[in-house]
Amino acid sequence: MNELVRPLRGRWIAGVCLALSHRFGMSVSTVRALTIVAMVLLGLPLWAYVILWIVIPSER
Template sequence: MSTLVRPRKGRIIAGVCAALAHRFGWPVLLMRLLAIVLMVFAGLPLWVYIVLWILIPKEK
């Protein structure tokens, strides 16, 4: 597992899904699909994504 940072390349909106995927060694597409499914079906609010956007530092 690597450190939790939002990458400069390969991100779509803020890089939160890409950061989590790299951290846990998962494919980025799988993490993005999981985030969408959780937001739609499990009620994961968008503000959780925004909070992670703020808390996860950018790659230097």
């Protein structure tokens, strides 16, 4: 597993899904799809994404 940082290249909005996909060795498309499904169907609030955006450091 890699360290949890938001890469500068390849991010769409904040790089949270890209960071999680690199950390856990998953496809970024899968993580993005799971995030959208979780937000729409499971009621995962948008503020959870924003908190991860703040907590996960950006790559330097």
